[in-house]
Amino acid sequence: MRPSVLLLVSLTITGASASWFSSSSEYDEWSTPELKKWLNDHNINVPETYSQDELKGLVQSNWNSASQWTYDQYASAQKSFADLREASFDAWDESRLREFLLEQGVVEPKGPREQLVLLAKSRYAAYTSAASSFSAQASTAVYGDTAHQMTKSASSVAAQATREAARQLDDAKDYVYSTWEDNRLRNYLVEKGVLAKDAADKKRAELLALMRDAYAKTTTPIWEAWSDSYMREWLIAHDIVAPGAPPPKTDVLKAKMNQYYYDVNDRVWGTWTDSDLKSWLVANNVIKSDAQVKRDKLVKLIEDNYVNAQDTVWEAWSDSQMRDWLVEHGEKSVPAQREKLVKMMQAKYDDVATTSATYLTWPDARLRAYLRNHGLDESALPTSRPGLLQETRIRWIQTQTTFARIRDIVNSGVEATEEKLASILNMLTGEAKHGADSAKKGADSAKKQAEKGKENVKKATGEL
Template identity: 25%
Template sequence: MKFSLASMAVVALATQTATADWFGGSTARVAYNKWHETELERWLSDHNVPYPTPSDRKDLQNLVQKNWDSNVVQPYNSWDTNQLSSYLSSKGQQAKKGTEKNKDSLISQVQQYWHSTADQANEAAGDVKSYIFDSWTESQLKSFLDYHSIPNPSPRTRDSLLHTARSNYQSAATKAGETSAYPGDWLYSQWSDSDLKTWLDERGVPVPQPGNRDKLIASIRRNAYQASRSSQSTLSSVSASAASAQATLSDQLLNSWSDSKLKEWLDKAGVPRW
């Protein structure tokens, strides 16, 4: 009797902690087709792609399209050797001996562990709010909400702050009269230059020299999606470890309960007994 009730309780506990897939269902294979001319120019500048001025929108769009895959789908092509080695380390790998300074070899090694597909990268580009805040600290999220007069959620946790920032991102941009598909410096208006440099340093991204504010923010924009993926990967690893520990604890805890206590827990959880 106790075995079956405890098993039901463990299953119920697992069901209650299930989570949804991070990405939504929308697809934006050619997100830049909807970008404002200013955003097209900003993207080209961020990725060091020269463009003539003045340029009409079609010329700008064609330039973005020509450079899209190498900078968004396979951004590691433009990484330096330190970034490439850092990525391998984040995957629990070491650069092959003798290749630490060989960029082509490091790129080849990174490709073996690169799991972001073109569809995922393009989808994210079409919905910047789905990833742009992932690498922000709780304090930075709160500052964003306060600056744009967005009420803080209650209870105030990082998850609730993150959800509120995403939910109000478009309205904040609209109210400020700013573009939002590929956001400008306005998104980081609450960050000090030190905050910007710290974000880059913590992710092994070279701080541009000279490190003026525009270049610092451009570097963050270029690397924000990969930073989000790294955050999600770390979170998944931690969650898996926590789930494993929880399962062991749940088994030990629930098996120590009496039949009457197990019945009471199942009833409160709304779990039917069969």
Template identity: 20%
Template sequence: MRWLSTVLTIGLAADAVVASTWFSKAAYNKWHETELERWLSDNEIPYPTPADRKDLENLIQKNWDSYAVSPYKNWDADQLSSYLKSKGVETKESAKSNKDALVSQMSSAWYETEDKAQTAWTNVQSWILDTWTDSSLKGFADKHGIPVPQPRTRDTLLQKIRANYETIAKKAGETAEYPGDWLYESWSESDLKEWLDTHGFPAPQVTDRNRLIALVRRNSRLAYLKLQDQQAAAKAKASSAYATLTDKVIDAWGESQLKEFCDKNGINVPQGTKLNELRAIVRKNRADIMGDNVSASAASAFGAATSKAGNQYAKATDDVSLAAQEAFNKATESWSESRLKAYLDARGVPIHQGSKTDELRALVRRNSHKAAHPYSAWTWDDLSYDNLKKYLAESGNAAAQKVGDSSSATRDDLLEAAQSAYSSASSAGGGSYASATSYLAQATEVAKKSTFNTWSESELKAYLDSYGIPVPQGSTLNELKAEARKQSTYFKYGTTNPASTAFAKVEENVKGAYQWVLSQLTAGSEVAKKKAAEAKEEL
């Protein structure tokens, strides 16, 4: 027993040493107290106020792994299964409902190791800017007077900003390890929401700028990791396409075939280039693609491009959320005037008296990334019949309760009464308003995954009619629900889609930039394969 006690004591001591070593290396040990509080606040972890540094560090230590190192531990089973599937990891049917089993599989499939994650948080400035657009980087440089030589390439912008990062923070009297709001001073609220939309993180219905900044900061690491993963995959596909372009194929091609390949793959060929020079250009471009000198940046092209190709690539990279924006624009083409006005009203956008439908629609599109107000009359719009009836019963508003008690009241009747009762409570303020917003918060949270599930066919048709959406003859109940969810999502969130995971959304966003390049490479690769087969037959 004494021997066992000794072994246990040594084991516990060893564990304590390891834990102490890890804790001493944790990034947040060097953070200022305001940064500790900021991280806890960003991740919605309550902390006592006032609290001393030790209390804050202990609280972060308890949550650090689940939020900073292995954030997937906070995901639900569906998110875990979706990620593992995207990585080609098979999950057993029995494990799909077992979160612990899925989490255990995640450790080997996750983007980075624990050590790499720990290191990353000790040098935030090395990656937090990578998900910014070129215009955001330029705006930051201009605001802080950072001289950037022309032409202002993305790599140069990043290098110059990183070199001045700590100086800017100190000049502003701010900290830089876990940056404060100073980092986003040059961003508008629409810029913040657009970043969230682009990278697949649902922006809540808030107008609080600080809250939007917190969401961007909190999700920056995950957005960076996903973007790196997508870029690596794109480079691998590009390399695979060019692998078929052997020296023998290049030598077997004639001038017209080589020029065709260059044209399809955006390779610039100077006027008067001779055949051997043309082959050398193709070989060099192949080396650029296959070698290590290809930039992983979403703003860098795969090799030199003609002006036509360059313009196409720039169009894709300058607006990585183009696909989502176009989908939103298409959806609003059918919206009724009342629905367009409601969208703008929910976001506090002033509407000129007598504005025409086309003018309203243009205004909606210009505000596609603007966050909506937390709660207003429109928030009741997609609550179920039962939700509305329950609120009316608890509202304390006699007129509303009368409507709610009526057995003949339709959902539209209940909605109108709920909106009226809420408006009255909002004007009165105090307890009735607090009660209304509290009920809305609970009802909308519960309804996130079940919105429209209990609606009847007539209710769904009436809801879609409020958008001006025609219902095709013979539409099934599920099709009506799907269309209602789509319109509701666009109305609440603009271009973003809260039903999709961050992974699927980022993949959608990078496809505009990479899919174009890859399609060009694939086109050239097909030519290469065909010529390789012809050359083989001639041997």
């Protein structure tokens, strides 16, 4: 076994037995300056009004997350952090913040909302730091083509976290108004009633901050307020535009953003009208057709029921995929009608019917971005939502099981380390090859599925 391979795989084995949190009371005797220094050294914002007790509480809350994470800790945190970025916490209410912090091991999240946001952001910073660290460690293990493929597999989740963690927008350069002269900014703010005509002159930084509320927050979609450079940066971060390619023109950038932009908090029903929401709930027997329900309640009902609805679950399966699955699992008579296929799948495979895969609620733009990032060429992207979901499901299963399979090997009864490492190596290199093959075949996958589906129908109905 090559030393580089041993180093890379040991990241997983070492983490398998590591504990999540440690404890310490080292900071109990620290003075106020020492507490502030520790917080500043760990890039944690310190409100000027905080007392020594509040500072100590902030250190305590961040103590574990500021220490180096084990791989096991990082892998366990993926589900919570993969769909977030730092700015997400600013939009959360106290209840959601406390719930999130409890999930991260903060036993009693206390303090005002401002402190909860700071604490959540520090946890996120620790996660992204761990992502970068493990990605870098994986990169140092590169030794030949095989090790390179292993590096790609081992760092794939870290790369996903990096893509989602887009940096904060800079008022001075990232908005369309960032290049406006001060007078133009001032006139716009006066016109919108944000500034009084006789108001004292404000500094440029203050004007730009006011523009963020008056201009950027009222723009729909949000990226319409972004500069060309920041739109390009977002597209590069999400693997839509190549970093070394010439900067696209404004109209091309906007077309790409329109096709692929999403916020991590966006859901497929986010743009639905009240009528759309109610129609879905009625069709899925959640409410009666004559029910009088306000929008907030309609949205909450959708959130609670969407992923478990039959239509939602089976929309991610094509007719041919269901036929193939049923034939492979011993069903000799397979119906041609989708309604009957769904009923048979429901009865045959309950685990599929009760899935809670988060991609089922993603808007179409996020599904497109995910597929592009997972090797599907833009020309092969499905044009319908069911098609997008079906292609996403295939790749989702593949990427979500890689490290789970590694942990199964590590925790198995096989005692010989070399044998374990060989099993992991074979699994990862096979995974990398499978990913490359999937990308190569993406353009004609739909055609092959259709042909195979027709053949299975003929076999099942006795026509062959």
